[in-house]
Amino acid sequence: MEQITIKEVAKLCGVGVSTVSRAINNHPDINEETKRKIMDTIRQYNYVPNNSARNLKRSDSKTIAVLIKGISNPFFAEMIQVFEREINQKKYSFVLQHVEEFEDEVDVAVQLEKEKRLKGIVFLGGLSSHTNEKLKQLTVPFVISTVDVGELASNYPFVAVDNEKESRKMVDYLCECGHRKIAILTAAEDDESIGLLRLKGYQQALAAHGIPYDQNLVRRTHKDACYSTYTMENGYTLTKELMESGQEFSCIYAISDSMAVGACKALFDAGKRIPEDFSIAGYDGLPLAAFYQPAITTIRQPRAEMAEATIRLLFDLIKKKPAEKRQIFEGELIKGQSTRSIAG
Amino acid sequence: MEQITIKEVAKLCGVGVSTVSRAINNHPDINEETKRKIMDTIRQYNYVPNNSARNLKRSDSKTIAVLIKGISNPFFAEMIQVFEREINQKKYSFVLQHVEEFEDEVDVAVQLEKEKRLKGIVFLGGLSSHTNEKLKQLTVPFVISTVDVGELASNYPFVAVDNEKESRKMVDYLCECGHRKIAILTAAEDDESIGLLRLKGYQQALAAHGIPYDQNLVRRTHKDACYSTYTMENGYTLTKELMESGQEFSCIYAISDSMAVGACKALFDAGKRIPEDFSIAGYDGLPLAAFYQPAITTIRQPRAEMAEATIRLLFDLIKKKPAEKRQIFEGELIKGQSTRSIAG
Numbered sequence: 001m002e003q004i005t006i007k008e009v010a011k012l013c014g015v016g017v018s019t020v021s022r023a024i025n026n027h028p029d030i031n032e033e034t035k036r037k038i039m040d041t042i043r044q045y046n047y048v049p050n051n052s053a054r055n056l057k058r059s060d061s062k063t064i065a066v067l068i069k070g071i072s073n074p075f076f077a078e079m080i081q082v083f084e085r086e087i088n089q090k091k092y093s094f095v096l097q098h099v100e101e102f103e104d105e106v107d108v109a110v111q112l113e114k115e116k117r118l119k120g121i122v123f124l125g126g127l128s129s130h131t132n133e134k135l136k137q138l139t140v141p142f143v144i145s146t147v148d149v150g151e152l153a154s155n156y157p158f159v160a161v162d163n164e165k166e167s168r169k170m171v172d173y174l175c176e177c178g179h180r181k182i183a184i185l186t187a188a189e190d191d192e193s194i195g196l197l198r199l200k201g202y203q204q205a206l207a208a209h210g211i212p213y214d215q216n217l218v219r220r221t222h223k224d225a226c227y228s229t230y231t232m233e234n235g236y237t238l239t240k241e242l243m244e245s246g247q248e249f250s251c252i253y254a255i256s257d258s259m260a261v262g263a264c265k266a267l268f269d270a271g272k273r274i275p276e277d278f279s280i281a282g283y284d285g286l287p288l289a290a291f292y293q294p295a296i297t298t299i300r301q302p303r304a305e306m307a308e309a310t311i312r313l314l315f316d317l318i319k320k321k322p323a324e325k326r327q328i329f330e331g332e333l334i335k336g337q338s339t340r341s342i343a344g
Numbered sequence: 345m346e347q348i349t350i351k352e353v354a355k356l357c358g359v360g361v362s363t364v365s366r367a368i369n370n371h372p373d374i375n376e377e378t379k380r381k382i383m384d385t386i387r388q389y390n391y392v393p394n395n396s397a398r399n400l401k402r403s404d405s406k407t408i409a410v411l412i413k414g415i416s417n418p419f420f421a422e423m424i425q426v427f428e429r430e431i432n433q434k435k436y437s438f439v440l441q442h443v444e445e446f447e448d449e450v451d452v453a454v455q456l457e458k459e460k461r462l463k464g465i466v467f468l469g470g471l472s473s474h475t476n477e478k479l480k481q482l483t484v485p486f487v488i489s490t491v492d493v494g495e496l497a498s499n500y501p502f503v504a505v506d507n508e509k510e511s512r513k514m515v516d517y518l519c520e521c522g523h524r525k526i527a528i529l530t531a532a533e534d535d536e537s538i539g540l541l542r543l544k545g546y547q548q549a550l551a552a553h554g555i556p557y558d559q560n561l562v563r564r565t566h567k568d569a570c571y572s573t574y575t576m577e578n579g580y581t582l583t584k585e586l587m588e589s590g591q592e593f594s595c596i597y598a599i600s601d602s603m604a605v606g607a608c609k610a611l612f613d614a615g616k617r618i619p620e621d622f623s624i625a626g627y628d629g630l631p632l633a634a635f636y637q638p639a640i641t642t643i644r645q646p647r648a649e650m651a652e653a654t655i656r657l658l659f660d661l662i663k664k665k666p667a668e669k670r671q672i673f674e675g676e677l678i679k680g681q682s683t684r685s686i687a688g
Contacts, residue, residue, distance in 0.1 A: 011568070084442060292637075
């Protein structure tokens with residue numbers, strides 16, 4: 001029998017989700033009749049409350065840890081919610097561990113594995129090719145989510161878009177719009193993760209269009225910056241520097257939507273118009289890109305689908321079922337109002 | 345001796361933070377000489393790596409849990425980072441527990457307390473006045489962060505701005521700008537948390553300016569919405585409905601910046617200009633408000649200071665030191681370009 005959700009219970013009873021929640025949690029401030037109706041419906045439809053507290057009780061020794069690098073990155077927020085839902089549905093409990101940008105998540109994972117008797121691990125973001133060797137220290141199954149770098153991607157289970165290809169797709173489009181002076185806002189020089197892949201995609205697209213690669217148009221995150229790479233603050237700072245450098249450009253490609261928003265703001269502050277004076281493109285497909293004015297041209301990563309696939313793959317590995325260990329998802333080019341064609 | 349930070353170590357050695365991290369974590373891909381220099385500096389200045397893995401090892405039995413309602417709310421992101429830093433500095437470890445919008449965080453906390461031998465708890469967001477009684481079940485010290493509702497705020501330790509007063513401050517300002525038809529985008533009807541307080545502040549300001557309270561201008565989040573209250577999606581939907589209702593208004597006050605961004609987008613989609621045709625105000629003081637175009641008028645909550653005060657208060661309670669149990673911070677009205685005066 002298919003389980004029904006809390007929303008369906010609410011609908012059946014003609015009440016809000018929070019009222020169902022109050023009934024389940026035995027709150028005093030709920031009408032007795034409403035409560036009885038809700039509890040009857042719950043029994044009738046065999047609804048099992050998907051409640052962290054109950055899950056914790058049920059499955060303390062069956063824990064999945066999600067290690068997240070960059071908790072302030074809105075790209076990950078929706079994925080975390082999917083992880084939690086999917087993990088709870090499997091009657092496992094869920095531990096979220098934040099990892100600082102400079103920390104090594106594999107060290108953190110090794111330690112967590114010892115202490116929490118983990119059954120599985122998800123690495124969300126962050127891992128770079130230099131962690132390849134270290135991952136051998138882990139004894140439980142793990143899946144790398146959203147990152148497809150170098151040897152990691154050939155040696156370990158992962159779920160991601162092809163970052164190099166998707167980045168090339170974006171820059172191809174910008175070139176087809178007639179842009180030849182395309183600046184890129186990218187990660188720090190020593191980045192060996194998705195920042196490097198997106199930069200490679202940029203280089204490949206330029207080469208395919210016969211446009212020389214110009215180091216002066218590559219604006220890298222400062223190593224000692226007091227903000228993270230994929231932020232509005234960083235996009236703003238790098239764009240101000242680009243403008244001050246006097247370099248000629250007609251288009252900026254930022255490797256995240258948040259950075260693209262920062263780039264737009266720096267141009268607006270200088271009295272420029274988008275896209276009339278400059279075209280701006282981002283990457284990720286966040287709600288932010290759609291709600292910004294103008295809407296930002298971006299690559300949409302299928303976040304929810306990737307999150308579901310991550311957990312499915314992890315449980316296949318835990319249960320020793322056959323599974324496709326390297327899962328590449330397609331990104332989608334979303335054309336917003338922030339870019340325009342300048343082709344003759 | 346004052347401890348130095350990883351950034352200072354990096355600066356002293358003339359390398360990036362990630363290089364220091366690699367040296368500490370014993371990565372293979374680092375020049376031996378650079379590594380020796382870094383490790384010498386670390387010893388010389390007595391730097392203690394603020395590393396989750398080490399902290400976990402050191403203090404498994406000294407754990408603080410942070411329960412967060414609405415992990416996708418960017419308002420909380422910066423606070424989480426401060427919590428982690430401050431908790432680690434005290435040599436405690438840090439567990440982040442996500443709570444769904446419909447879940448009862450006190451139930452989750454009670455269960456966590458049993459299982460993880462917690463020393464303290466932070467409730468970040470979410471708690472509403474109906475949880476007042478339930479909090480008695482907790483046996484370890486806790487602090488409620490960013491919420492100052494009703495009896496909770498008089499019975500339990502909390503750190504927050506005065507949500508009612510700050511909201512009144514904003515609507516006072518909008519009234520002083522000459523607006524009399526001010527719509528509010530607010531939480532669902534049954535909200536008993538900060539949504540209710542911000543609505544009260546709105547009502548008080550209108551009353552103080554002799555403006556009748558008009559239910560038609562109060563746009564409440566739908567109980568069965570498939571998105572959370574404080575999101576761009578919600579602000580967009582509520583504003584579309586407001587426009588379709590035919591109600592006259594010159595200004596929209598959204599009770600979060602994300603909702604305000606959604607409101608702006610709905611107006612832009614309808615071909616309206618901001619602030620020429622409509623003024624828009626938000627609440628929270630997120631980077632998003634400053635980076636949006638136009639920059640959104642908002643109430644800045646001092647997030648980092650509130651996060652630090654939360655942990656300070658929690659440790660005072662743990663150590664049984666005397667402490668001010670109810671800490672109110674001042675918000676700041678930030679005037680952006682999204683509002684204008686229409687006073688004659």
